[in-house]
Amino acid sequence: MFKSKTKILQLFVTLTACTFLFVPMVLSLLAGVTSNYFKGVSSGLTLKWVFKVWELYADSIFLSMGLAFACLIVTLIIGIPAAYGLARHPGWLSRLLEEFISLPLAIPGLAIALALLQLYGSLKGFRASWTFILVGHVLYTLPFMVRSILAVLSSMDLKTLEEGAASLGASSWQRFRDIVVPNAMPGILAGALTVVTLSIGEFNITWMLHTPYLKTLPVGLADSYASMRLEIASAYTLVFFILIVPLLVAMQWASARAQRITQ
Amino acid sequence: MTNRSFVLLCLIPLLIFSIVFLALPLVRLFLASGESEIGWSIYLEILRKPRYLNTLVLTVLVSLATTVAALAVSTIAGMFLSRNQFKGRGILLSIMTLPLAFPGVVIGFLIILLGGRQGLINQITPGHVVFAYSVIGLFLGYLYFSIPRVLLTVMAAAEKLDTSLEEAARTMGASSYRVVVDVILPGLMPSLIAAGAIAFATAMGAFGTAFTLATNIDVIPMVIYTEFTLSANIAMAAALSIVLGIVTWALLLIARSISGTTVAAGG
Secondary structure, eight states: OHHHHHHHHHHHHHHHHHHHHHHHHHHHHHHHTBSOTTTOGGGOBOSHHHHHHHHHHHHHHHHHHHHHHHHHHHHHHHHHHHHHHHHHSOSHHHHHHHHHHTHHHHSOHHHHHHHHHHHHTTOHHHHTSHHHHHHHHHHHHHHHHHHHHHHHHHTSOHHHHHHHHHHTTOOHHHHIIIIIHHHHHHHHHHHHHHHHHHHHHOOHHHHHHOBTTBOOHHHHHHHHHHHSOHHHHHHHHHHHHHHHHHHHHHHHHHHHHHHHHHO | OOHHHHHHHHHHHHHHHHIIIIIHHHHHHHHHHTOSTTGGGHHHHHHHSHHHHHHHHHHHHHHHHHHHHHHHHHHHHHHHHHHOOOTTHHHHHHHHHGGGGOOHHHHHHHHHHHHSTTSHHHHHSSSOOOOTTSHHHHHHHHHHHHHHHHHHHHHHHHHHSOHHHHHHHHHTTOOHHHHIIIIIHHHHHHHHHHHHHHHHHHHHHOOHHHHHHOSSOOOHHHHHHHHHHTSOOHHHHHHHHHHHHHHHHHHHHHHHHHHOOOOOOOO
């Protein structure tokens, strides 16, 4: 009897938490397609708010996609060789470097953005360009890329593989290209999806670094929450969900896959 | 080129990027915190001035409340979901992990839809029930942010628990309550400490949620923001950022050394 009672209590807590998380999502989806949210759903369903969002914020959406893509390229270029370097040189120095580049995960984005502004805010050309925001996004996402690849590389016997290839006459670059990169692929894929998902959703750093001419999707969201009617804010959130949820699902799938390899 | 120099060459882009865009800016931020008339005693000022001290206390209290609530809810739900197989379990789990991808601003908006002027609660209850812009709204926003993260940590730990220990305790006559207190909770403890530290650090540094909800509440990230943008008190904004950064970094370091998980603070 006691056992079933605790079960019921557990189920109750689980369902309450689920409701708390789920109901606002449904409200936001509904409000985005309702003619007049104040009057309720009975006022009719419409896509006009979604079109309005497109009219108002298409630039922001494209900027975010472009930024995420650029961020992916940069984190790949820096991250793949770095993860290889760290995997081949395990030791306290590598640990320290890994710890150091992970600081932007532990320090609030606000502080990171302030630091960037303090040092580079006076370089007007750089400050006003989209690359300034890109630097913030790379700072925040790079540790995920490096760690994701590093986890895969550390789990295999890289040294033996490379020695085998070297004895057959493969140069350092050939070994990197033909052995390291293909073997690290699951980690690279998981890292890449994480980078894109996080970049598209990044707000804390971006809010401080953005200019009136460069508003990313989340910055536009904050804007619409503060100044637009509820229906437009909701429709914009709906657009964001449509963009981010498939990415999240893909990211979780790729991360689980990469993790299975490391075990 | 020897292999050793090739490997070192691989680290060069990372080193350059992190020195130019991380190390130097952080040093500059630290120096900026000492550049007001009162110099380095600005750090004492945080504790001396009621405005900053109250902010500090409020932020810690809300973060503590979030941590306790998230741990309680996620531990119960996490144990339930990992120990029971039933229809709809997958759906419940997806709903509870979906918010992982939501930035803090979006979560703030979701709380407004729940507790704002046009919010659900105000519509279905008689009278005027608006809590989105109060400390309760902020707490709910942080909780919304933390539940999925703590839940995943708890479920990962629950899968590694040795169920034979529980069976042994039961066969020796332990009540369900004693099994939970003496066997399950101690087994989960490292993960719970880690998840708690993560939830606390995240709530301390949450900017996005506070930005949408805390227009009238002084929590540290909001004060940093207003000091910087409205008061142009850059030294104080920098000092508060440094203090906040050290606190969240230290907490997450503890979390990682205990459980080995990596998550991003923020929101």
